[in-house]
Each structure stands twice: as structure tokens, then as C-alpha cells.
Amino acid sequence: MRAAVLNDEHHFQVETVDDPSPAAGELLLAVRSCGICGSDLKAHSRMPAGAVLGHEFCGEVAGVGAGVEGWTEGQLAVSMPLAACGRCRWCLAGEVAHCERVDLIGVGGRAGAFAELVRVDPATTWVVPSELGELAALAEPLTVGLHTAALADIRPGDRVLVIGGGSVGAAVSIWCRRFGAGEVVVSDPVAHRRDDAAVFGATGVHDPADGAPPTGFDVVVECVGLPGMIQVAVDAAAVLGRVVVAGVCVQPDQIMPISAVLKELTVRFAVYYRRPEFELVASLLGTGEIDPAPFVSDRVGLDDVDDAFRRLLSTTDERKIVVVPGR
Secondary structure (H helix, E strand, O other): OEEEEEOOOOOEEEEEOOOOOOOOOOEEEEEEEEEOOHHHHHHHHHOOOOOOOOOEEEEEEEEEOOOOOOOOOOOEEEEOOEEOOOOOHHHHOOOHHHOOOOEEEOOOOEOOOOEOEEEEOHHHEEEOOHHHHHHHHHHHHHHHHHHHHHHOOOOOOOEEEEEOOOHHHHHHHHHHHHOOOOEEEEEOOOHHHHHHHHHHOOOEEEOHHHOOOOOOEEEEEEOOOOOOHHHHHHHHEEEEEEEEEOOOOOOOOOOOHHHHHHHOOEEEEOOOOOHHHHHHHHHHHHHOOOOOHHHEEEEEOHHHHHHHHHHHHHOOOOOEEEEOOOO
16 A cells, blocks of 8 residues: 655655555554644654554545454444553543553554555444545544543533634634533634634634733633643633643643632643544534534645645644545
8 A cells, every 4th residue: 555654854755565454353444534633743753764644534444354343345434543452441431542552543653544544443433424525534633622622611601712723723612612602712823713713613813913812711722732822821711710731732831830829720631532522523523513624724645745744834824634545
């Protein structure tokens, strides 16, 4: 098969590699599409040569491993990008992303979906209508937003500030509104993200160039992942407010703890999601209750993955670029 493989210079080059085969208890998907995530942009320069990234994907069943029942080749499916043991304390509690033996797909563990084929776990894979096509890959970032909003304990009438209007911030906005938030303000320096925010449920926007965000929010969700953003979130939160950090920051950061102490804030960090959350998103996409189309700004083939990364790292004009191996 063809795959976009990281080289020694941390660029992607398309290579022909051996086709993977589904082991017992596995499925093999022919990748229909795979989104480029903000975490990919931050992590690819730290990944070893030979890695195949890509964890926001959908695909058609192309192989069924021994012992797997109920699947038919050709079905369109979405999958959590991980394989869990199913037996440890975290799996038994439904926290499969924290499995003690988890095999993460496309983020440094098992080969990901910037390729024509990918191996997945049927226990965390769901059939979706074929009409969804390439857009089914948006199940993953939408589930990130759901998990983040759930950790924020959104309550009817809450005032919510979302710092960062990219794909995660947009997904968080959708779920905050669905959970009954009365106000959702998106803060982002990029004009087109502020312009698009209402499409994802925002009731207002803020430009950081105008100064610090307003204050007094019941919930503040940090979706940027740069040093200084947690302090911005703490400052914007109301007394007894809730702060959730979903941004992937890979640098040291400092905060002024007294700011959070005096307000008695609850501060949580969000990563991945739970199995029922992914299943819910797959269901809602299947029924058309959530429209993933506004997330996507462009589609590219495997040969253009490196250029797509360069564009996303150097410009703010794009939203999400989706890789379509068959393109």
C-alpha cells in the first residue's frame, strides 16, 4: 500500500510499504479519509522516522480478522484511534484511552491513517451510513469536543468562554450549546474563525488584539495549547467557575495560583474521550443531527500531505484539511 511516511527531516514522503493484515480480533479498513489534527502539527517534528501518523479517520471494511463477527466488507466505519486490552481497571471503567496496555493509532504507536489501509479494534469501531463519505472522519474531533464539554459540566444558562476557535474550539462550542449554555463566546485572533464561530453555535466573539477577554464566565475552555493560555482562562473565570484545558501544550507554562485559589476554581485537563462518547457522535452523524461539513476547508491526496502540513503551519487561512488516500 501507499503511505505518507515521516523521514529523517520530519517531512512526509509517500512510500510503498507492506499491506497490513488484520490479526485475530481485528478489522482492516481501507482509509476513506483522515483529518490533519492540531496535535499532528505539534507532534510530527518529535516523531521518529518511519512513523505513519493520522488518527482522525474513517474507512471501508477491507478485511475481517479471525474471531470477529458481525462485519461485512465494504461497510463504512469510524473508529477510535486506539486498541485497548479490555481487561485492565481503566478498560473496565470505560476509560479505554487510559488502558494500561493501550496501542495508540497514528500518534506514535500503531501506524495511522495517512495511508491506504489501517488496522483497528472492532470493539471501538462503528458502522456509519455510506452517504457520510469522507466527512465521517470528523467523528474524532467532534468527540474530543464532546468529552471536553462533558468534563466542563455545562449547565443550562452557563456563560462559556472558548479560547481558540480552531477545530477543537468549534466542536466544544457545538456541544456547549447542545448542553444548554446560554452564552458561548469564542476568542481567537484569526478573523475568519471569528466570522465562522456562529456556524458552530457561538453567540459572540472576542479578538485578543483588543485586550484580555471579558471576565465572569461560569466555564472557560482552553483550546489553544500555548504558554500563557491557562492563566488567561483562570483570569476570565468567575468565582466558583470551571476551567477545562484541552489545548495540547508541549512547552513549560507558568500560572499565578493565587488567581485560581481566590476564586476557588475547578481546573481539569481533557484528553481523548470515552467509548460511549464516540459511539454517540457516530450515531448523531449517522442521523444527520450534526453537520461536519463546515469543519473542512480542503481535501488533499497522500502526495500532498507534506504541503498540507506546511500550509497549516504557516497560514491561518485553512480550517481542517482532510487527507483522501484515493484522491
